Amino acid sequence: MRLNLAQQPIRMVMADVDGTLVTPEKDLTEQAKSAASRIQAAGLKFTLISSRPPYGMRSLAEDLQIQLPLVAFNGGMLITPDGQPIRSYRLQAELIPGILDCLERYGLASRLYTPEQWLIQSTDQHPHLQHEICTIEAEPTIVEDFTPYLQQAFKITGVSDDANAVDQCLNAIQKIDGQQVSALCSQSYYLDITDALANKGHAVTLMAENQNIAAKNIAVIGDMPSDVPMFHAAGFSIAMGNASDAVKREANVSTDSNTAEGFAKAMEKYILQH
16 A cells, blocks of 8 residues: 655654664665665654664764664664663563473574673574674573573564574474463574563654654565554654565555665655755
8 A cells, every 4th residue: 555645744764774774684774774864864753672782783883873762672672872771671570481491392592682791501503692792782692591580571582594493492482371472583593582562663653753753654565474563553654675475464555675765765766856
C-alpha cells in the first residue's frame, strides 16, 4: 500500500542499522551518510533503531551527528547519543535460565548482553564471533557462568547457521514464555530474546512520545522480522531489497539492497522528494 506523503508528512525517520544503513561489511557508505545528513538538513528528525547494544551504536551516532535519542536492544533501551539511559526494559531474570536451556536444547550458542558488555561462555564452536566483534566494536567477556549477570541482562541471543534449529527454538521460546518476552530474528542466524516491551514497535511509540509527534508522521526502514513491529507502528515503512518476501509484504514500499545503496535511494525517493 502506498501512502500519500503529502497528506501525511514525515517528520522523523528511524533507520535499522545492520542489513539496512550499513553494508554487509558493516561500512557506512558516503551515500548513506550524505542521505542521513540531508534528511537532518531538511529539518526532519533522524535516529537509529537497532538490536545492537548501546556501545555498538556510539560511533555511528557520532559519524551521523545524531542529536536524538537512539534505540538499542531492539527497544530494550532508549538512550542519549552518548549512551545514557532514558527508558529501559530489562529481561526478567527469572525467565533467563529457561531461555538458556531452550537455546542449548536446539544447539544455539548463547550470548548475554548488558549495557556495558556482552558475555559468552566459550569461544569454541561459537558462530559469527568475529562478525559480532566487528559489528559492535567490542570484544566479548568470557565467563564460566551467566548466573551473576542475569539481573543486568537486556538481551539474550542464540546463534546458529542451522535455520531450522533457529525456527524451532523461536517457536519453543514463544510457547514457553508467552507474552513475557519478545523473540525475533535480527539476522537469519541470530535469535534475539528481549523483554516483551523491548520491541521496535513499542520503541516507535516511545520515540513519538519523546519527540512530541504522532507515530503516523514517522517513517521507518528495515530488513528483518524484528523490524516488522515498527513497520506496523509507524506511518510509513520501507523494506530493504535484501529483506525476505515475507518482510517486504509487511512494508508500504521496498527499496534496493544494502549492497546497492538501498537506504540512500529510499531516502531520496520516499522522503527527500516529499
